[in-house]
Amino acid sequence: xxxxxxxxxxxxxxxxxxxxxxxxTAARVLGGYGTVSETVRAAxxxxxxxxxxxxxxxxxxxxxxxSGSIGVVVGDIExxxxxxxxxxxxxxxxxSGIxxxxxxxxxxxxxxxxxxxxxxAKQVDGLIVTPAQSGEIAHLxxxxxxxxxxDRALPELAVDTVTVxxxxxxxxxxxxxxxxxxxxxxxxxxxVLSGDFRGAASxxxxxxxxxxxxxxxxxxxxxxMEGAERNIHFGSGRSESxxxxxxxxxxxxxxxxxxxxxxxxxxxxxxxxxxxxxxxxPRDMSLITFxxxxxxxxxTPPITVIDQPVYALGKSVAxxxxxxxxxxxxPPERIVLPTTIIERMSVGQSPQGSKRP
Amino acid sequence: xxxxxxxxxxxxxxxxxxxxxxxxTAARVLGGYGTVSETVRAAxxxxxxxxxxxxxxxxxxxxxxxSGSIGVVVGDIExxxxxxxxxxxxxxxxxSGIxxxxxxxxxxxxxxxxxxxxxxAKQVDGLIVTPAQSGEIAHLxxxxxxxxxxDRALPELAVDTVTVxxxxxxxxxxxxxxxxxxxxxxxxxxxVLSGDFRGAASxxxxxxxxxxxxxxxxxxxxxxMEGAERNIHFGSGRSESxxxxxxxxxxxxxxxxxxxxxxxxxxxxxxxxxxxxxxxxPRDMSLITFxxxxxxxxxTPPITVIDQPVYALGKSVAxxxxxxxxxxxxPPERIVLPTTIIERMSVGQSPQGSKRP
DNA sequence: TATTCTTATGAGACCGGTCTCAAATGCGAA
DNA sequence: TTCGCATTTGAGACCGGTCTCATAAGAATA
Numbered sequence: 001x002x003x004x005x006x007x008x009x010x011x012x013x014x015x016x017x018x019x020x021x022x023x024x025t026a027a028r029v030l031g032g033y034g035t036v037s038e039t040v041r042a043a044x045x046x047x048x049x050x051x052x053x054x055x056x057x058x059x060x061x062x063x064x065x066x067s068g069s070i071g072v073v074v075g076d077i078e079x080x081x082x083x084x085x086x087x088x089x090x091x092x093x094x095x096s097g098i099x100x101x102x103x104x105x106x107x108x109x110x111x112x113x114x115x116x117x118x119x120x121a122k123q124v125d126g127l128i129v130t131p132a133q134s135g136e137i138a139h140l141x142x143x144x145x146x147x148x149x150x151d152r153a154l155p156e157l158a159v160d161t162v163t164v165x166x167x168x169x170x171x172x173x174x175x176x177x178x179x180x181x182x183x184x185x186x187x188x189x190x191x192v193l194s195g196d197f198r199g200a201a202s203x204x205x206x207x208x209x210x211x212x213x214x215x216x217x218x219x220x221x222x223x224x225m226e227g228a229e230r231n232i233h234f235g236s237g238r239s240e241s242x243x244x245x246x247x248x249x250x251x252x253x254x255x256x257x258x259x260x261x262x263x264x265x266x267x268x269x270x271x272x273x274x275x276x277x278x279x280x281x282p283r284d285m286s287l288i289t290f291x292x293x294x295x296x297x298x299x300t301p302p303i304t305v306i307d308q309p310v311y312a313l314g315k316s317v318a319x320x321x322x323x324x325x326x327x328x329x330x331p332p333e334r335i336v337l338p339t340t341i342i343e344r345m346s347v348g349q350s351p352q353g354s355k356r357p
Numbered sequence: 358x359x360x361x362x363x364x365x366x367x368x369x370x371x372x373x374x375x376x377x378x379x380x381x382t383a384a385r386v387l388g389g390y391g392t393v394s395e396t397v398r399a400a401x402x403x404x405x406x407x408x409x410x411x412x413x414x415x416x417x418x419x420x421x422x423x424s425g426s427i428g429v430v431v432g433d434i435e436x437x438x439x440x441x442x443x444x445x446x447x448x449x450x451x452x453s454g455i456x457x458x459x460x461x462x463x464x465x466x467x468x469x470x471x472x473x474x475x476x477x478a479k480q481v482d483g484l485i486v487t488p489a490q491s492g493e494i495a496h497l498x499x500x501x502x503x504x505x506x507x508d509r510a511l512p513e514l515a516v517d518t519v520t521v522x523x524x525x526x527x528x529x530x531x532x533x534x535x536x537x538x539x540x541x542x543x544x545x546x547x548x549v550l551s552g553d554f555r556g557a558a559s560x561x562x563x564x565x566x567x568x569x570x571x572x573x574x575x576x577x578x579x580x581x582m583e584g585a586e587r588n589i590h591f592g593s594g595r596s597e598s599x600x601x602x603x604x605x606x607x608x609x610x611x612x613x614x615x616x617x618x619x620x621x622x623x624x625x626x627x628x629x630x631x632x633x634x635x636x637x638x639p640r641d642m643s644l645i646t647f648x649x650x651x652x653x654x655x656x657t658p659p660i661t662v663i664d665q666p667v668y669a670l671g672k673s674v675a676x677x678x679x680x681x682x683x684x685x686x687x688p689p690e691r692i693v694l695p696t697t698i699i700e701r702m703s704v705g706q707s708p709q710g711s712k713r714p
Numbered sequence: 715t716a717t718t719c720t721t722a723t724g725a726g727a728c729c730g731g732t733c734t735c736a737a738a739t740g741c742g743a744a
Numbered sequence: 745t746t747c748g749c750a751t752t753t754g755a756g757a758c759c760g761g762t763c764t765c766a767t768a769a770g771a772a773t774a
Contacts, residue, residue: 024732024733033733037751059731059759062729063759077434086459101426123413268655272655380725390763
């Protein structure tokens with residue numbers, strides 16, 4: 001590999017030489033610390049301008065120990081949920097003069113571990129992570145710098161956490177469905193299950209998903225539906241396409257009349273699949289999804305959604321983390337942001353006499 | 358400010374001491390360079406493991422001069438166009454073990470300058486920028502490290518550039534409209550104009566926008582429509598809401614029968630505004646937009662779009678830049694990716710006898 | 715066995731900043 | 745006039761790596 005443009009960058013020493021002062025003095029004015037007389041300050045500044053001096057942030061970080069950047073590990077930036085959250089984080093970070101190094105985990109623990117390792121090696125001052133698996137958190141526990149969790153809580157990890165009231169949200173959303181008479185409701189998520197589900201929600205590794213499912217099951221019980229666990233479908237869009245899932249659902253013995261989708265990406269696939277199967281929303285199938293994605297209001301019919309304050313979610317974790325960076329040592333905070341349900345037109349009365357095909 | 362967790366990190370010297378070798382030798386095995394005997398290597402590795410040594414990437418970067426990360430400055434990550442492109446960039450970067458530091462410019466030149474300054478101070482090895490203004494590029498010219506342009510070309514800047522065939526895309530899209538009989542077509546973009554437009558496309562500071570407008574005007578001319586310039590509307594969603602614009606358009610003397618939208622965010626606003634004004638697509642108003650955003654296929658009617666290979670756009674710039682980082686010194690490449698038009702149901706025949714209200 | 719060539723190791727400079735500490739300077743007070 | 749104190753300044757160590765260069769040990773050649 002060729003030695004690329006060995007940019008002979010201007011250093012503090014160069015400036016000092018031109019300004020005829022010591023390196024220490026030049027560094028003082030350039031770095032904005034210590035005390036320097038006005039005359040000397042002006043001279044140094046002039047020399048710096050003449051030489052077009054640019055500080056080397058890396059060298060600075062090396063001695064100070066702080067890099068002025070935080071690392072953010074999310075599942076997938078392409079998912080509008082995350083890109084909006086990242087936007088919230090960035091906005092807050094920028095205000096504090098901190099910048100953000102982004103990494104995708106693709107919801108894979110190994111990739112997550114790796115990303116964290118790299119970020120840590122880069123000496124980020126703090127880390128915001130959306131943990132892919134709540135089962136494997138050893139790598140999170142041993143993180144030495146401030147850590148904050150986004151969207152997913154980890155009971156065993158006492159760190160600042162910002163989530164939404166997933167359980168309650170799912171509960172309320174499911175109630176809307178049960179109150180409309182639905183008795184066969186499917187819950188569909190992209191999350192994959194490591195191991196067997198068998199209805200033991202505790203086995204679910206993503207806190208967000210677990211909480212939602214708990215809420216879902218609770219609402220089902222309220223409505224007198226037992227065995228709602230069987231109607232929970234994992235890995236949509238990953239291990240199985242939404243279209244396949246849809247066809248499987250339609251052929252099944254307890255063909256659902258309503259679906260609760262765990263995120264807007266899954267919901268969009270489901271929406272398309274429902275159409276492709278020749279079904280109509282909400283006549284043949286009701287649909288509610290998490291995340292008020294932009295498209296949900298323009299479909300026919302528009303979709304009833306659980307509106308999560310995604311931007312605020314990002315903003316809050318960033319604020320929490322930055323406060324921590326500034327030396328705050330209060331006990332970890334767990335903020336739970338409220339969701340609201342935006343009722344649109346995708347929920348209909350359960351078709352009363354619907355017989356199995 | 359308190360001195361936060363002064364994590365007394367394990368250094369090469371520590372490992373060397375435990376392994377009873379010199380710092381240089383330990384550094385050789387830990388850094389993976391030079392030649393070391395198997396016995397010593399094993400001893401050092403063992404010591405490193407015992408101490409849980411983690412390399413300090415910053416210190417490494419300092420001496421090597423390369424930081425192993427690239428900076429990406431985009432207009433707005435929240436726009437699905439950019440988040441998809443960033444995804445393409447990240448994927449390629451990860452494969453090369455390079456990571457990405459992201460910055461938002463919010464399409465503001467000053468913010469862009471600032472972001473670049475910060476990124477450069479962090480010693481990024483290369484930069485990918487979506488320049489906000491083609492008028493102000495002095496700050497781009499003086500960048501010392503490899504630079505690549507994403508989505509927007511700058512004729513005066515001889516650097517690797519990846520764009521799409523905006524002009525031709527707009528031309529073809531507009532033709533679809535003119536061939537459907539439309540003679541009053543509006544072009545709507547979120548880009549803001551610094552100064553006065555007066556039909557001089559050369560005054561437009563964003564190459565992408567300029568090229569598209571050129572294509573638009575050309576197609577209008579072909580169809581015998583002069584003065585198409587008057588139907589170009591800037592700053593939608595920024596200086597004026599889409600709803601207001603819509604109402605203004607409907608009241609205007611040459612009330613348009615079709616709209617070409619410059620990006621999917623604008624298009625979504627327009628779509629909603631059209632509905633709110635009680636109009637129907639495509640009966641009262643035809644609509645085509647740039648970017649095959651996910652929602653465009655699920656609306657009623659689904660929207661005809663200009664499909665840009667966004668992911669490939671990001672992938673290509675990243676590849677170009679990384680090649681550059683590896684020492685490639687071929688003359689700058691300007692890649693223009695082809696677009697395709699996906700015709701859906703949002704274009705109708707122009708209402709023949711439509712009279713002005 | 716003496717000589718040359720490899721290969722493995724150690725000593726220490728270096729990257730570009732920060733920061734400690736001591737010396738130099740200037741000023742008011744005694 | 746002299747002393748003491750506050751303020752500026754300079755010298756140099758340091759951060760945690762990389763890397764050059766010299767040396768030591770071992771292998772190959774003569």
